[in-house]
Amino acid sequence: MGILLNIIYLIATVTFVVGLKMLGHPETAKKGNLIAAAGMGLAIIGTVLVHDLEVSPLIYMLIAAAILVGSIIGWLIAIKVEMTKMPELVSLFNGFGGASAALIGLVEYGKNVNDATQATTIVSGIIIGAITFSGSLIAWGKLNGTLKSVVRIPYYNSINNIVVIGIVIFAAFMVATGVDSQLLLYGLLATGLVYGILFVLPIGGADMPVVISLLNSLTGIAAAITGILYNNMVMLVGGILVGSAGIILTVAMCKAMNRTLGSVIFGAFGATAAAAG
Amino acid sequence: MNEFLEFIDNNLQITYILILAIFVGVEVIKSIPAVLHTPLMSGANALSGVVIVGAILVMLHADPTDYVALSLGFIAVVLGVLNVVGGFAVTDRMLQMFKRKK
Known part of the structure; x- marks a missing residue:
């Protein structure tokens, strides 16, 4: 069984690389997307069916129900949305991926708390997943007009730095002490969510595609981290591919807009904004 | 730091895959x-x-x-x-x- 699943993951990984490559050329892009999608389908079906675990029928039914519900809703939203609303939809979907990574971390933390390496991967997965989730939701809100385009927060830099340092210390404390507290775990999730909001809120609506691309790259990294946790190659390679390709794409998008990544992320506030504006 | 090096040593294969995958991602996306x-x-x-x-x-x-x-x-x-x-x-x-x- 193990061999079959490994071969399935290997094929899926190859489709990811080939699909991503084909997506970069106008003539092959559509086909590349379908190839990657087929590989993903294979990986999902393989994960559900090919294993030696004893799984109760109830869990199989729950998994099937979850996949069915997610597929139907995802498909309906994707085919119904107007063409102009697609970037914000990408952001929303990306946020869901980040949330999924964070939820996996929440479940796995308690089981792996005594292993510092595993705890580190889990804690990073929760933080990055939470940041991409809330950040993507803010980006989504900005693009569809729910949120004001540019929000100025007083003392933004100081608040931002405090939150970042806070998250790092918090995470390091949890890994170092190996404390198994659900309260602290959800607290960590909350700080990640807060940082995601802080990160995207001051950035203008016109720069949102760049931010979405960056958050997308982060979701890839969260997926790869989860891959390390499970020693799962398709997640690791798929996630890292998205992570590194996403960063290159983000920089390319900035260049196309005649901006630098730094000016997009940090230009929205402080002295730079005053000088530019 | 020691734990980090130990992690790399214990997961050498994963570390190699990770680094190579980063390069693949970069190469695949070049000049779009x-x-x-x-x-x-x-x-x-x-x-x-x-x-x-x-x-x-x-x-x-x-x-x-x-x-x-x-x-x-x-x-x-x-x-x-x-x-x-x-x-x-x-x-x-x-x-x-x-x-x-x-």
Whole structure:
């Protein structure tokens, strides 16, 4: 069984690389997307069916129900949305991926708390997943007009730095002490969510595609981290591919807009904004 | 620091794969025409939905009486599938639009 699943993951990984490559050329892009999608389908079906675990029928039914519900809703939203609303939809979907990574971390933390390496991967997965989730939701809100385009927060830099340092210390404390507290775990999730909001809120609506691309790259990294946790190659390679390709794409998008990544992320506030504006 | 080096030593294979995959990602994306930026972002977003595999593993390993793990896993699977199916479907529609423009 193990061999079959490994071969399935290997094929899926190859489709990811080939699909991503084909997506970069106008003539092959559509086909590349379908190839990657087929590989993903294979990986999902393989994960559900090919294993030696004893799984109760109830869990199989729950998994099937979850996949069915997610597929139907995802498909309906994707085919119904107007063409102009697609970037914000990408952001929303990306946020869901980040949330999924964070939820996996929440479940796995308690089981792996005594292993510092595993705890580190889990804690990073929760933080990055939470940041991409809330950040993507803010980006989504900005693009569809729910949120004001540019929000100025007083003392933004100081608040931002405090939150970042806070998250790092918090995470390091949890890994170092190996404390198994659900309260602290959800607290960590909350700080990640807060940082995601802080990160995207001051950035203008016109720069949102760049931010979405960056958050997308982060979701890839969260997926790869989860891959390390499970020693799962398709997640690791798929996630890292998205992570590194996403960063290159983000920089390319900035260049196309005649901006630098730094000016997009940090230009929205402080002295730079005053000088530019 | 020691633990970090130890981790690398214990997971040498994974570390190699990780580094090589970073290079593959960079090489694959080099010199993309600007019109394809958004579809490519969308396609990459669908790929990041591979985290669904982890969500399914959570469910498979969960104790049938552990309702917290089951519900969190269930939501994670739903969200992951949304990311995957919605992501690929939206990319496909974007590329259709792109074709017509040509």
